[in-house]
Amino acid sequence: MNTERGQIRLVRAAMVLIWIAVVLVVFFVARLDVFAQKRSITVLAWSATFDSSFVKKFEQETGIKVYMNFYTTNEELLVKLRAAQGKEYDLIVPSDYAITKLRAEGLLKKIDKSKLVFMDHLNPLLMGLPFDPANDYALPFEWGVFCVGFDTRKIKIEEVKSSWDLVFTRFQGRDGYRIVMSNDPLESIALAAQYLWGPVASITEAQVLEIKALLKQQRAWVEAYANVRGDYLLGTGSVDAALMNSAEILRALYAFKQIDFLVPENAIISIEHCALPAGCTxxxxxxxxxxxFYSKEFFIHHYNEMFMFPARIDVVDFVDASDRVKELMRSSPSAFRGYSFIRDLLPEQQRFDLWVSVKS
Known part of the structure; x- marks a missing residue:
């Protein structure tokens, strides 16, 4: 009898120990999960901004888990950030004109630049711009110029009086002349305004009608509205010319030797920035x-893979680019003053209605 009671006590003790062990394991796993969450960040960016192999390397070196989320337009970024009220994301990569909206809506927080080791290497021409004069909220990461790429088998550079003419006119009235145009209505409207009047901060209703008429006329020789694969259409001879970001043009130039490009008069540039949402903790x-990611190693790799100009000026000599392209990256202060930025010239609904009218 005593033996049986002893066995029962042992079984009960074992069961208690097992339950204690289960509770401790659950508690420990929960603590690990909380710790893992604390050692993680969520990034909202363009899909090509942060190379996945470097993200993995960063995770291995720091133990910080990176959750990547992507968008295809600044408007999509704005919608996602507004919906999250500046929370859910720890880092975003908005273009220049989007920063104005994000700041106005209180969706960005100030950057502590004392924590950053690369500040002295940033291109000063990309700093102190009107949308963030002190760079309190955003730092330049990469940039590009809207260029006109063309097929030298079809167009001779000496025939071109204005690079804009390759896009906004049927060049020399040629039958079968075809181009690639931006599929982003905000960009297309701003580019049309730049062609018609140069840099403008706002437009009248009469000017809206003029832009609409120009873009509807242009529709006759647009082969494709595209912000990707335009380099392929240009390189394969499907189109004569294409208005695209310099990264797309240089990708075509690298792959197809018959491609050349021109930087338009009153050229428009786009600068992508890194910024912290207001809700980042x-x-x-x-x-x-x-x-x-602001290291020389990454920027050299990034340009050689994606052809986006680096924000670090000390990287230029080390990238695999022609002297002509490096000169563009090093644009002089006077040349840079000749550039302007994409501007949001119309309210969202009016912009949408105009674009539907153009493409229908």
Whole structure:
């Protein structure tokens, strides 16, 4: 009898120990999960901004998990950030004109630049611009120029009086002349305004009608509205010319030797920036991420893969680019003053209605 009671006590003790062990394991796993969440950041960016192999390398070196989320337009970024009220994301990569909206809506927080080791290497021409004069909220990461690429088998450079003419006129009245145009209505409207009047901060209703008429006329020789694969259409001879970001043009130039490009008069540039949403609570981890991705090693790799101009000026000599392209990256202060930015010239609904009318 005593033996049986002893066995029962042992079984009960074992069961208690097992339950204690289960509780401890659950508690420990929960603590690990909380720790893992604390050592992670969520990034909202263009799909080609942060190379996945470098993201993996960053995770291995720092133990910080990176959750990548992507968007295809600045408007999509704005919608996602508004819906999250500046929370859910720890780092975003808006274009220049989007920063104005994000700041106005209180969706960005100030950057502690003392935590960043690369500040002295940033191209000063990309700093102190009107949408963030002190760069308190955003830092330039990469940039490009809207260029006109063309097929030298079809167009001789000496025949071109204005590079804009390759896009906004049926060049020399040629039958079968075809181009690639931006599929982003905000960009297309701003580019049309630039062609008609140069840099403008706003437009009248009469000017809206003039832009609409120009874009509807242009529709007759647009082969494709595209922000990707335009380099392929140009390189394969499907079109005569294409108005695209310099990264797309240079990709075509690299792959197809018959391609050349022109930088338009009153050229428009686009600068992508890194910024912290207002709801970010993981600033220190984000600063580690930025210090890693603003390295010379990454920028050299990034240009050689994606052809986006680096924000670090000390990288230019090390990228695989022609002297002509490096000169563009090093644009002089006087040349840079000749550039302007994409401007949001119309309210969203009016812009949408105009674009539907153009493409229908």
């Amino acid at each position: 993981k600033d220190e981890l984000v600063y580690e991420f930025l210090n890693f």
